[in-house]
Amino acid sequence: xxxxxxxxSSPPPRERILAAxxxxxxxxxxxxxxxxxxxxxxxFGTVFFARDLxxxxxxxxxxxxxxxxxxxxxxxxxxxxxxxxxxxILDREFARMLRDGA
Amino acid sequence: xxxxxxxxxxxxxxxxxxxxxxACLGLFLAALAILENEGMPRQWIGYLYMFATIVLYxxxxxxxxxxxxxxxxxxxxxxxxxxxxMATAADWISAASFISLAGTLYLHGFxxxxxxxxxxxxxxxxxxxxxxxxRKFAQYTVPDFLAARYGGSSRHGKLVRALAVSATIxxxxxxxxxxxxxxxxxxxxxxxxxxxxxIFLGLASILVCSFLGGMRAITWTQVAQYIIILVAFLIxxxxxxxxxxxxxxxxxxxxxxxxxxxxxxxxxxVDPREQEVRAAFKARADEFGARxxxxxxxxxxxxxxxxxxLDAARGRNASLGEVRNAERELIAYPRTADEAxxxxxxxxxxxxxxxxxxxxxxxxxxxxxxxxSDQRRNNFLALVFCLMFGTAALPHILMRxxxxxxxxxxxxxxxxxxxxILLIYLTMPALAVLAxxxxxxxxxxxxxxxxxxxxxxxxxxxxxxxxxxIADINGDGIVQLAEIAIDGDVLTLATPEIGGLPxxxxxxxxxxxxxxxxxxxxxxxxxxxxxxxxxxxFKMVDPGASTQKRVxxxxxxxxxxxxxxxxxxxxxxxDILSLVGAAFSLAGSTLFPALVAGVFWKRANHxxxxxxxxxxxxxxxxxMLHTNPILGGNADNTWFHIAxxxxxxxxxxxxxxxxxxxxxxxxxxxxxSTGLVEYIRAPEEV
Numbered sequence: 206x207x208x209x210x211x212x213x214s215s216p217p218p219r220e221r222i223l224a225a226x227x228x229x230x231x232x233x234x235x236x237x238x239x240x241x242x243x244x245x246x247x248x249f250g251t252v253f254f255a256r257d258l259x260x261x262x263x264x265x266x267x268x269x270x271x272x273x274x275x276x277x278x279x280x281x282x283x284x285x286x287x288x289x290x291x292x293x294i295l296d297r298e299f300a301r302m303l304r305d306g307a
Numbered sequence: 308x309x310x311x312x313x314x315x316x317x318x319x320x321x322x323x324x325x326x327x328x329x330a331c332l333g334l335f336l337a338a339l340a341i342l343e344n345e346g347m348p349r350q351w352i353g354y355l356y357m358f359a360t361i362v363l364y365x366x367x368x369x370x371x372x373x374x375x376x377x378x379x380x381x382x383x384x385x386x387x388x389x390x391x392x393m394a395t396a397a398d399w400i401s402a403a404s405f406i407s408l409a410g411t412l413y414l415h416g417f418x419x420x421x422x423x424x425x426x427x428x429x430x431x432x433x434x435x436x437x438x439x440x441x442r443k444f445a446q447y448t449v450p451d452f453l454a455a456r457y458g459g460s461s462r463h464g465k466l467v468r469a470l471a472v473s474a475t476i477x478x479x480x481x482x483x484x485x486x487x488x489x490x491x492x493x494x495x496x497x498x499x500x501x502x503x504x505x506i507f508l509g510l511a512s513i514l515v516c517s518f519l520g521g522m523r524a525i526t527w528t529q530v531a532q533y534i535i536i537l538v539a540f541l542i543x544x545x546x547x548x549x550x551x552x553x554x555x556x557x558x559x560x561x562x563x564x565x566x567x568x569x570x571x572x573x574x575x576x577v578d579p580r581e582q583e584v585r586a587a588f589k590a591r592a593d594e595f596g597a598r599x600x601x602x603x604x605x606x607x608x609x610x611x612x613x614x615x616x617l618d619a620a621r622g623r624n625a626s627l628g629e630v631r632n633a634e635r636e637l638i639a640y641p642r643t644a645d646e647a648x649x650x651x652x653x654x655x656x657x658x659x660x661x662x663x664x665x666x667x668x669x670x671x672x673x674x675x676x677x678x679x680s681d682q683r684r685n686n687f688l689a690l691v692f693c694l695m696f697g698t699a700a701l702p703h704i705l706m707r708x709x710x711x712x713x714x715x716x717x718x719x720x721x722x723x724x725x726x727x728i729l730l731i732y733l734t735m736p737a738l739a740v741l742a743x744x745x746x747x748x749x750x751x752x753x754x755x756x757x758x759x760x761x762x763x764x765x766x767x768x769x770x771x772x773x774x775x776x777i778a779d780i781n782g783d784g785i786v787q788l789a790e791i792a793i794d795g796d797v798l799t800l801a802t803p804e805i806g807g808l809p810x811x812x813x814x815x816x817x818x819x820x821x822x823x824x825x826x827x828x829x830x831x832x833x834x835x836x837x838x839x840x841x842x843x844x845f846k847m848v849d850p851g852a853s854t855q856k857r858v859x860x861x862x863x864x865x866x867x868x869x870x871x872x873x874x875x876x877x878x879x880x881x882d883i884l885s886l887v888g889a890a891f892s893l894a895g896s897t898l899f900p901a902l903v904a905g906v907f908w909k910r911a912n913h914x915x916x917x918x919x920x921x922x923x924x925x926x927x928x929x930x931m932l933h934t935n936p937i938l939g940g941n942a943d944n945t946w947f948h949i950a951x952x953x954x955x956x957x958x959x960x961x962x963x964x965x966x967x968x969x970x971x972x973x974x975x976x977x978x979x980s981t982g983l984v985e986y987i988r989a990p991e992e993v
Contacts, residue, residue, distance in 0.1 A: 226989050233988075234907075237435050244431045248424060248695070252688050255417075255671035256680070265562040270669040273420040274736040275558065278427040282725050285434040289718035292439070296715065296990045 217303045225302040229295055236291050240284050247280045314712065318387045329534055335359065339811045349810050353497040356818045360535070361512040364528050364825070368516035371524035376854045379521030379861065380447045380837060381709040386526055388716040392723020394526045395707045397533035397826040399426075399728055401482070402489030403887060405536060405823035408732075409802075410795025412739035416668040418687060419739075423732050425691040427725060429698025432899075434721040437699060438708035440906045442717040443987045447709065448834075449475060449702045449898065450842045456905040457913035459979055467901075467913055468842055470920045474897040475702040475838045478890045479831045480872065485887045486828035487876040490821060496768050496800075497817040503877045509825060510873045517829050518862055522710060525829045532822035537730060539819025543802040543812055544734050547741040550806060557737035564744050568668055571747045575788050576664040583781045584789040588662035595655035603644035613637050661789060668743060682948045693955035697891025700898040703827075703834040714991050742798055745805055751788045755779055758786070761804035765797050775801075832872070836865035888952040889931055896923035896958025900966045906988070908970075909981050915970030923962025930954040 251258075255269040263271055339352060377383055386394070404426070412419040444452050450471035458464030487506055494505030516528045545555045552560035575581055598605040617633040641647035666673050672687065674680030698704065707724075711717045750759065758777070765774045774797035780790050800820065803812035840861035845852055852860070900919045904911035934940045935951035942951075949956055 226985075229990050230988050240431070240435055244428065244435075248428050248691060249688070251424070252684065252691065255684070259669075259671055266565060267669050269671050270417060270420075270565070271562075273417065273424055273671075275733055277424050278725075278729055278732065281427050281431050282722070282729060284431050285718075285722045285725055288434055289715070289722050292718055293715055299990045 222303065225299050228302070229299045232295050233292065236288065236295070240288055244281065244284055247277050251277045314385075314387070317385070318389075321387065321390055325530060325534065328531055329538075332534065332538065336811060336815065339814070340809060343809055343811050350499060352810055352814045353499070353817070356814045357494060357498055357508065357821075360818050360821060361508070363531065364512045365515040367528045367531060368519045368524045371527050372519035373521060373523050374855065374858045376858060378523045379858050380841065382521075382523040382526045384445070384710055385712050386710045388711055388719035389723050390526070390530050391707060391711050391716070391720040392725075393533045393727050394529035395704060395720070395724040396727035396731075397529035397536060397822070398703060398707065398830040399724070399827070400533075400536055400731060400823050401827040402486050402493075402820060402824035404731070405540070406489065406493075406799050406820050407795050409735045409738045409742070410793075410798035412736055413743055413798050414793070414795050416666055417671045418683065420736065421687045421690040422694065423736065425694025426698060427728060427732060428691065429695040430721055430725045430728075432695060432699035433704065433708075434718060436903050436906065437705060438717050438721055439714050440987045441705060441708040442711060442714045443989075443991070444983075445709065447841050448837050449705050449902070450838060451846075453898075453901055453905065453916065454842075454846070456980060456983055457901070457911075457916040457976075459977075463913040463917075465847055467916055467920075468846060470917065471898065471901075472838045472842045474894070474920065474924065476835055478894045478897075479702060479835045479838075480868075481886050481890045483828050483831040483835070483868075483872045484876045484880065486824045486831065487873050488879070489824040490828070491876060493817050493820050493824065497814065502879075506873050506877050509821070509828075510869055513825055513828050513832065514866065514869055517833055518865055521858070521861070522706075522833060525833055526710065528829065529826045532826040533727060535815075535822040536819045536826075537727075539815045539822075540731055540734060540799075543806055543808060543816060544738045544741070546808055547745070547802065547806045548737065551741055551744060557741065558733045561737040561740045564740055565669060568740060568744045568747065571744070572665055572667050575747065575751065578787075580781065580783060580785065581664070581787050581789050584787045585662045585664065587780050588658045588789065592655045592658035592662060595651045595658065599648060599651050599655065602648055606641065606644040606647040609647075610640055613640050661792070665788060668740065685947065686950055686953065689949050689953035689956040692959075693892045693895060693953045696895030696899050696955055696959050697893075700894040700902065701891075702838070702894075702898075703830040705902075706830075706834055706837070738802060739798070742802060742805055746791070746793075747788065750791070751786055753786050755784050755786065759804075761801050764804070765801050828872075832865055832869055835868050836861050839864045839868070889954065892927050892931075892953065892955030892958060893924065895955040896927040896962050899923075899959060900962035904963075904966055904970075906984065908967075909984050910975060911966060911970045912973055912976040912980070914973040915966040915968075918969035919962040919966030922965040923958045926961040927954045927958030930957055 251269070251272045255273065258269040258272065259267050261268040339355065343352060373379055375383075408419075408422060411422065441449070441452055444455070446452065446455070450468045453471045454464045454468035457467040487509060490509030491502045491506035494500060494508055495502045498505070500508070516524050544557045548557035548560040549555045552563050554560035554563075598609070613633075613636050617630070617637055620630045620633045641650050672680045672683040674683055707720075708717050711720050750762070755777075762775060762777060766776060768774060772794075773792075774794045776792045777786060777790055779786075781787070800813070800816055803809075803816055840857060844860050844864075845857050897920050900923060901911075901916045904916070904919070930946070931951045931954050932938050932940055934942060934945045934954075936942055938951075940951070945951070946957065
C-alpha cells in the first residue's frame with residue numbers, strides 16, 4: 206500500500222490485475238446474461254403471445270401490433286444503451302481497483 | 308487529456324462539415340423545386356439527381372483517398388462513435404430495406420414485422436456478444452479473429468481462416484449482386500437509361516469511392532448517404548402523415564389511422580362488387596385447375612385453339628395489332644405438357660391468391676384453423692431468429708467494429724447504429740399503413756375515367772414486369788380492391804406522388820434508394836476484397852508483402868470483384884435475388900457459433916470450430932436445396948412447416964451443437980488461444 210502512494214507510476218502486482226480482471230469479467234458476464242434474458246423475453250414474448258395481446262390496446266394501437274412495430278425495437282435500443290453505460294462503469298471500477306488496490 | 312481535446316475538436320470539425328452538407332442538400336432541393344416550377348422536364352430532374360449524387364460521392368472519395376494500410380482497411384481507427392453509427396446504418400440499410408420493406412409491410416401486414424424485429428434485435432447480439440471483443444482484438448477482418456482464436460499461424464489456423472473467408476465471400480457476394488441490381492433498376496426507371504447502363508453508372512460511383520480510399524472514403528461517403536436516405540424517407544412520410552392524421556410525426560400519428568383502416572377492411576371484405584371480382588378470379592383459377600386435371604390432352608387442345616385463332620386473324624385480314632397479339636399468345640404458350648403443368652399450376656395459385664378477401668392489416672397470424680395460425684406464428688418466430696443471428700454474423704457490419712478509437716466507443720457506436728436504423732424502421736410500418744389507407748379509401752371506389760396519374764405512370768415504367776396493374780375485371784367502371792395488383796417495390800418510390808408532392812421529391816426518394824443500394828454495395832465490396840487481399844493474399848500466400856503492395860492488390864481485387872458482380876447483376880439472375888433473404892441464414896449458421904464460442908467458451912478449439920462452421924453451413928444449404936422449389940426442392944419436404952428462408956433455425960443450433968461436441972471430444976486448445984481469450988475479455992486501461 207505504502208509503496209504505491211510513494212511511487213504512483215509503479216505497475217500494480219500481477220495477482221491484483223488478475224483478480225480485478227476476474228471480477229470485471231464475472232460482472233460483465235452477469236450483465237450480458239441479464240440483458241440477453243430480456244432480449245429473448247422481448248422477442249419471444251411479443252410473437253408467441255401476439256394473438257392474446259391483440260385485444261388489448263395502447264393509445265389506439267392493438268398491443269401486439271404496437272410491440273412488434275415499435276415496442277420491441279425500442280426495448281432493443283434500451284438494452285444496448287444500458288449495456289454501454291453499465292460497461293463503462295465496470296471499466297472505470299476496474300481502473301480504480303488497479304489504482305487503489307481496493 | 309490532450310488526446311481527448313484533439314478527439315473532441317475532430318468530432319466538432321466533422322459535425323460542422325456534415326451540417327454544411329445538409330444545408331447544401333436543402334438548397335439543392337429548393338433550387339430543383341424552383342426549376343421544376345419553371346417547367347423543367349422530369350427526365351432532367353432525374354439526370355440532375357443521378358449526376359449530383361455521383362459527383363458528390365466521387366469528391367468525398369478523392370478527398371479521402373489513401374494508400375495507408377490502417378486507413379484503407381479500418382479508417383485509421385479514429386471514427387467517432389456517432390459517425391460510425393451513421394455509417395454502419397447506411398451500410399445496413401440496403402436497397403431491400405429502403406425500397407421493398409414498406410411494400411412488404413403493405414402487402415403482408417403483421418407478418419412482415421418479422422423483418423423489423425429481426426433486423427433490429429440482431430444488434431443486441433452484435434453489441435453484447437461480438438463487436439466490443441473484435442475491437443479489443445484490433446486487427447482487420449472477421450476471419451482474422453477466427454484464425455487467431457482457433458489455431459494461430461499453424462495449419463489449423465489457416466484452415467479456419469479459409470473457411471471463414473469462403474463464408475464471407477459467399478454471403479457478401481449474393482448480397483452485393485442484389486444491391487447492384489437495384490442500382491440498375493432505379494437508374495433505369497428514373498432516367499430512362501438502359502438497365503445495364505444504369506448498372507455501370509452505379510458501379511462507377513461505387514468504384515471512385517471505395518477504390519481510392521477504402522474504408523476511410525467509404526465511411527465518410529456513407530455518413531453523407533445516410534443523411535440523404537433519412538431526408539428522402541422522412542419528407543414524404545411526414546407529408547402523408549400530416550394529410551391523414553393531422554400530425555407530422557408518422558410514428559405517433561398512424562395509431563389514429565389504424566381503427567379507420569380496420570373498419571374499411573371489414574367493409575371491403577363483404578362488399579358485393581368486391582365479391583364479384585373475387586368470384587371471377589376463383590372461376591379463372593378453377594379453369595386452370597380443370598386444364599391441369601385434363602393434361603396432356605388439354606395442352607394439345609389448347610395449342611390447336613391458339614393456332615386456330617392466329618390463322619383466323621390472318622385469314623380475315625384483321626388489324627396488325629390483333630395478329631401480333633395472336634402471335635404473341637402462340638409464342639407464350641407452354642412448349643411441352645410438362646411446362647404447361649408448371650405454368651398453369653402457378654397461374655392457378657396466382658388467381659386463387661387474388662380471389663382471397665384482404666387480410667386484416669394488424670391481426671397477428673390469421674388462419675382458418677388454430678393449426679394454420681400456429682404455423683404462421685412459428686414461421687414468424689423462425690424468420691426473426693434467422694434475421695437476428697444473421698445480422699450478428701454479417702462480415703461487412705462486424706468489420707465496422709474495428710474502426711472506432713476504443714472499445715467503449717464501439718459499444719456506443721452500436722447504440723447509435725440501431726438509433727439511426729430505427730429512425731427509418733419505425734417509420735416504415737407507418738408509411739405502409741398510411742399508404743394502404745389512402746389506396747383503400749381514395750383509389751378503391753373511384754372511377755376508371757379518373758385514375759390518378761401516378762397509377763398510369765408507374766404501370767408503364769416497367770412493361771415486362773408491371774409494378775402496378777389495374778384492370779376492370781367485372782366491367783363496372785369502378786376500381787375494386789381485388790382488381791389492383793401492386794408490386795411491393797413501387798410503394799416507397801410512389802409515395803410522394805400518392806401524397807401529391809412535386810416530382811422533385813420523387814427524384815429525392817430515388818436518390819435515397821440509390822444511396823441505400825450504393826452504401827451497402829460499398830461496404831460489401833470492401834468486405835469481399837479485404838477477405839481476398841488481407842486474409843488470402845497477405846496471410847496465406849505472401850506474408851512478406853510490403854504494405855504498399857497489400858493496398859494495391861486490395862484495390863485491384865476490389866475492381867475485379869465489382870465488375871464480376873456487375874456482370875452477374877446485368878444478367879438479371881432471378882435465382883440469386885431470391886437468395887438474399889437466405890444470406891442471413893447462411894451467415895448466422897456458419898459464422899455465429901464460432902464467433903461467440905471464441906469469446907465466451909475457452910474450451911472451444913479449432914476442431915470444434917471447423918466442425919461447427921461446416922455443419923452449420925451444410926445443414927443450412929441442405930434444408931434450402933431440399934425445400935425451396937426455385938432450387939429444385941419440394942415445399943412438402945419442410946420440417947415443422949418452416950419456410951426455406953429460415954433454414955438458419957436448424958443451421959445455427961446444428962453449428963453450435965457440433966462445435967460443442969467436437970471441442971469436448973478433442974484436446975483443449977493451446978495456451979496461446981486461451982491467452983488471447985483472456986486478453987480480449989480484459990477491459991481497456993482507461
